[in-house]
Amino acid sequence: MTTPTTPAVHAAGIGKVFPSASGEVTTLTGVDLEVAAGEFVSLIGTSGCGKSTLLRLIADLDTATSGDLTVFGKTARRARLDQDYGIAFQQAGLLPWRTVAANIALPLELHRWSRPTREARVTELADLVGLSDFVARYPDQLSGGMQQRVAIARSLAASPQLLLMDEPFGALDEMTRERLQTELARIASETGAAVVFVTHSIPEAVFLSDRVVVMSPRPGRITDVIDTTPGRARDEALRESPEYFARVTAVREALHGTPLQRANER
Amino acid sequence: MTDQAVAPGSVTGVVPDTNGRMPRRRAARSSGAVARVGWGIAGVMALLALWEAYKLLGPADGVTVGGDGSAGSGVILLPRTHDRAMPHVWDMVARLFQPTSGAETSPLLVSVLEAAGTTLGLAAAGWVIGVVVGGILGIAMQRWRLVEWGLLPWIVVSQIVPLIAFAPVVNALGSQIDRAGVFPWPQWFSVALIASYLAFFPVAVGTLRGLESPDALHRDLFHTQSAGWWQTLVHLRLPAAVPHLLPALRLAAASAVVGAVVAEVSIGLRGGIGRMLIQLAGQASSDPAAPWAPTFGTVAIGLVAAAGVALIGVTLHRFRRGEETR
Numbered sequence: 001m002t003t004p005t006t007p008a009v010h011a012a013g014i015g016k017v018f019p020s021a022s023g024e025v026t027t028l029t030g031v032d033l034e035v036a037a038g039e040f041v042s043l044i045g046t047s048g049c050g051k052s053t054l055l056r057l058i059a060d061l062d063t064a065t066s067g068d069l070t071v072f073g074k075t076a077r078r079a080r081l082d083q084d085y086g087i088a089f090q091q092a093g094l095l096p097w098r099t100v101a102a103n104i105a106l107p108l109e110l111h112r113w114s115r116p117t118r119e120a121r122v123t124e125l126a127d128l129v130g131l132s133d134f135v136a137r138y139p140d141q142l143s144g145g146m147q148q149r150v151a152i153a154r155s156l157a158a159s160p161q162l163l164l165m166d167e168p169f170g171a172l173d174e175m176t177r178e179r180l181q182t183e184l185a186r187i188a189s190e191t192g193a194a195v196v197f198v199t200h201s202i203p204e205a206v207f208l209s210d211r212v213v214v215m216s217p218r219p220g221r222i223t224d225v226i227d228t229t230p231g232r233a234r235d236e237a238l239r240e241s242p243e244y245f246a247r248v249t250a251v252r253e254a255l256h257g258t259p260l261q262r263a264n265e266r
Numbered sequence: 267m268t269d270q271a272v273a274p275g276s277v278t279g280v281v282p283d284t285n286g287r288m289p290r291r292r293a294a295r296s297s298g299a300v301a302r303v304g305w306g307i308a309g310v311m312a313l314l315a316l317w318e319a320y321k322l323l324g325p326a327d328g329v330t331v332g333g334d335g336s337a338g339s340g341v342i343l344l345p346r347t348h349d350r351a352m353p354h355v356w357d358m359v360a361r362l363f364q365p366t367s368g369a370e371t372s373p374l375l376v377s378v379l380e381a382a383g384t385t386l387g388l389a390a391a392g393w394v395i396g397v398v399v400g401g402i403l404g405i406a407m408q409r410w411r412l413v414e415w416g417l418l419p420w421i422v423v424s425q426i427v428p429l430i431a432f433a434p435v436v437n438a439l440g441s442q443i444d445r446a447g448v449f450p451w452p453q454w455f456s457v458a459l460i461a462s463y464l465a466f467f468p469v470a471v472g473t474l475r476g477l478e479s480p481d482a483l484h485r486d487l488f489h490t491q492s493a494g495w496w497q498t499l500v501h502l503r504l505p506a507a508v509p510h511l512l513p514a515l516r517l518a519a520a521s522a523v524v525g526a527v528v529a530e531v532s533i534g535l536r537g538g539i540g541r542m543l544i545q546l547a548g549q550a551s552s553d554p555a556a557p558w559a560p561t562f563g564t565v566a567i568g569l570v571a572a573a574g575v576a577l578i579g580v581t582l583h584r585f586r587r588g589e590e591t592r
Contacts (some may be wrong), residue, residue: 061486087487111503
């Protein structure tokens with residue numbers, strides 16, 4: 001059993017090397033990262049900086065070449081077997097032959113929950129993501145945003161204390177994207193789950209996160225960590241606030257590696 | 267079918283109606299069904315018209331070149347059109363309602379239907395055996411790469427062996443087993459087995475392809491859920507295989523019918539349509555319309571078999587939803 005002080009993710013000196021035709025490719029090197037329980041951390045960086053690889057290591061979809069990685073104090077493999085995390089990808093990845101309800105229930109079915117507990121949990125989750133009226137629909141009858149909500153509900157099915165999200169809103173239009181960000185902020189605070197969130201959108205990272213981890217490619221490593229905990233609720237007003245803009249600028253500068261010249265300082 | 271055919275999944279913001287159905291699509295589909303039946307009938311009519319038109323216009327004795335005048339010599343450029351070679355369509359139909367052979371026997375149609383029923387049963391038995399064997403082979407090949415490498419070439423080669431050479435071997439083997447008392451092996455079982463020999467091939471290949479069709483995302487998802495091989499098979503691979511499997515089952519049904527007819531002929535099993543075809547074709551010079559009756563019977567068996575598989579497709583409709591959107 002985990003205590004409140006056990007970090008959700010603890011990574012020390014993580015390296016990942018992929019073999020390739022032209023020798024070895026170092027995707028990650030010397031990555032140290034700690035995600036506290038209930039903390040929302042975004043990984044941001046250009047394509048090929050290894051942010052998705054790092055997420056896959058935490059999810060035990062790949063294994064690190066070097067370093068020490070634990071999830072709630074256990075190995076990543078043990079955490080996966082214990083259903084300690086839920087995961088959502090850029091594509092919703094729903095099973096087209098299952099209804100919304102059956103898609104949400106998939107993790108519970110695979111772990112042999114009884115039908116009544118499964119149904120009660122699905123009702124709860126559909127309500128949480130605002131899809132109660134759509135549980136009998138099939139994925140092809142839903143918009144992209146709704147499909148992604150189903151995927152989020154599915155990742156939350158077993159009440160994990162860690163959510164791993166790999167650009168879950170990357171394929172959505174800007175309007176839907178902002179609406180789902182607000183919902184995810186609410187869901188994360190309601191469930192109290194820690195979140196590791198991969199994105200390449202600076203505003204998205206700043207809006208959602210307590211900390212933004214800035215990564216850089218060749219080889220993939222962490223170059224900066226910026227505290228973005230808002231002193232207020234994450235709502236639409238936050239998007240308009242000066243402190244939000246200041247943090248967006250801070251993350252942008254960290255990504256580019258140099259202070260940017262601003263239009264009003266020229 | 268113009269704008270209705272656009273994938274509904276691509277529309278953002280589905281209008282929530284109460285029963286989750288799409289009335290416009292449904293209307294389009296039913297009018298499409300009428301059109302399909304219409305085209306089907308038109309196709310058959312065109313074939314009959316072509317037959318009669320050639321019979322009317324073509325030379326009665328056909329055109330052959332290089333022959334020495336005796337029957338069957340030379341190369342036929344145009345087939346003969348006289349009534350013994352090409353009976354009228356209406357004569358073929360009328361023949362169905364005349365006695366099979368001699369005044370006392372039942373109408374030819376009844377005999378054909380009985381024989382067709384027998385052959386359909388044999389083909390169905392062959393189809394079931396073929397589907398079970400093909401399915402098991404497909405699953406085994408997906409499970410163990412080594413099995414795929416070792417087995418798939420042989421499965422392909424197996425289809426090159428001519429059935430007509432292979433059928434008597436099965437029959438001889440079966441009757442030996444039957445005589446030796448190992449277990450009872452009726453002759454019809456040889457026919458079903460030979461039919462299954464053709465039927466298992468598309469099922470094995472289709473199952474393998476279908477089971478390997480889920481994309482990396484879904485495999486990752488099941489891996490993160492710590493789903494084992496069996497759970498992944500039942501909840502992901504088999505459902506995803508359905509769209510690949512249905513055409514394979516349809517091919518298998520057609521192959522099973524062909525296999526059953528050919529096996530009947532080559533083994534000499536009585537009661538089926540294959541035997542009837544040979545018998546009536548032998549009397550064609552005196553009764554030219556008769557062999558067409560079992561020919562139509564064979565077509566009917568094929569249609570019933572295809573319809574049976576289509577029925578399976580309807581019951582598995584929800585596993586084919588992906589086909590409509592992507």
